[in-house]
Amino acid sequence: MTPSARLQTAVARGYTRVTASALGPRQSAVVRIGFSFTWLLFLVREWPHRRELYGPDAPWNWDMAARLIDGNRAFSALMWSDSTVWFEIVYALAIVSSALLLVGWRTRTMSVLFMIGVLSLQNRSIFVGDGGDNLIHLMSMYLVLTRCGQVWSLDARRAARGGADRAWPPRDTTGIVLWAVTGTALLWAQLFTDARLYLTADGPLPGLGWGTVLWGLWLVHAGWWFVRRYAPGEPRIVMDALAKVAHNGALLVIMAEVCLLYASAGWYKIQGSRWQDGTALYYPLHLDYFSPWPWLADIVASSGTLVMVLTYGTVIVQVAFPFTLLNRRAKNAMLVLLMLEHLGIAVLLGLPFFSLAVVAADAVFLPTNVLRWAEARLGRARDRLAARSVWLPGQRARESDEVSPDGTLVR
Structure with missing residues (x-):
């Protein structure tokens, strides 16, 4: 085989690997769980002090934060209103989205809401935090592009039960409602709050405003649902390949970020x-x-x-x-x-x-291999715990009782 033929073969294999599978499903799940747990734990711990850190009682008050964000064009939903009620809503949203991302419920939507919560709070008071907060800041944006719910998530459990790979997936009423609610909230923010001053500002890329980013993600989610529901052939294959490329690219960026950090x-x-x-x-x-x-x-x-x-x-x-x-x-x-x-x-x-x-x-x-081993061990521990906690109505489990494969007790 000539050198050019070897190069072509290597390029073809690389292209197939990048577009045919979302690499590192367990690694991306651990990253998702780790960062959502860290942020959730921090928010819960600082609940009594939330207003002094990010809210109306902060030394870095709302007017000072607004002037800074006007200059650096950062994103913060807390700048849409100086109301205390709005601050409490955003803080509660950050907690809820972190918890739901942790368990992997609707990870595509929750990863976006998680990013909004992280950026809103951290950009509101830039002098609060350390290097760990900067890392969460960056990773919250990278996680949006990953398929971090492939394993160890409620999404994976639901897909296994419902058959995610079927040509005609079942109607997703919950997903439609969630999509409609988030779109309505974004439309309200852009039309009736001060968000219109910030969503059109510079976003994560030059010339790309945050409004364009958020509406773009909202439309992508709608397009993915439509293709899965009504175009299971080549359009679905193409969109699935693009999603895998985005996932693999984001995973590569996360790896590069860690190397650059150290x-x-x-x-x-x-x-x-x-x-x-x-x-x-x-x-x-x-x-x-x-x-x-x-x-x-x-x-x-x-x-x-x-x-x-x-x-x-x-x-x-x-x-x-x-x-x-x-x-x-x-x-x-x-x-x-x-x-x-x-x-x-x-x-x-x-x-x-x-x-x-x-x-x-x-x-x-x-x-x-280590993650597979941990998954198997935790799975066996969970099964043993579930088996010991199940008994027939009116009967109490004893150590001498045996548990059948379907979870009922056998005397």
Whole structure:
């Protein structure tokens, strides 16, 4: 085979792989679960302080936020109105969409609402948050383009029961109602609120306003439903291939984002004198803000050798991680070290949400075999728990009872 023929064959195989399947279904599901759980946990934890962080009682008041957004053209639904009621609605929407995305209910719609909630709150008060919030900010937009509900979701469960691959799928009344409600809400916001001033501004891409983005996503969802319902032939195949390309492209961007995160963090650390002499970790351990357990920080800081090893180890694993992607075993070992590093950051420095966000991003590199193993183990545990909790009416389950395959008790 000539070199040109080999190249053509390789290109054809790559094209088929990218357009014929949505790669990394379990990895994208873990990313979805990780980021939605992190954001949901943060919102619930800060519920008593929500108005001081993002609402009408925030030091960064609504007028200051409006002037800033007029300049940077960021998106925030909280700028549509300065009403306290509107703020409570947006905050509640952020919580609900995070919870529903976590369990994988209508992931296409919930991923868009999740993105709106994240951007609205974070862009309202840009000085609240840390690196983990920036990561959630970016990933919320990437998740919109992924098929993150293929597994481990209520969508996958419903598809398995209803036959998602049938030529004529059943009528989706819930999806139609949800689509109509979101379209009505968007139309109301653009016609009757201050949203018209912001939806026409610059969006995620130059010259593309946020109104165009949101209406475009709304129309794409309608087009996908129409094609699945009434054009199951070639139009469906084409749209399905485009969706898979978008998913695979977004997954590649997420991977590149994680590599860029570690590479930039590691190389910037190398330039710092405290990182060069191995004492950088010593200083945050003595800051009250980063010491939830001072006695534990004192134990770590009391050993100069341990501080030096952790300081140099942090730089080494961050700089080396992008290069270990060339070797699967090295990548898996480095991934474990990175997750342990962020577990240590969560405990020692009191940054649990930052650590959860980074670990959720790292999960995109988890081996499929490990995720399959975890899925099988959790499935067996769930089946055993369900079997033990089922009994016939009027009878109590005893340890000597046997459970038949259909879930009933056999004496």
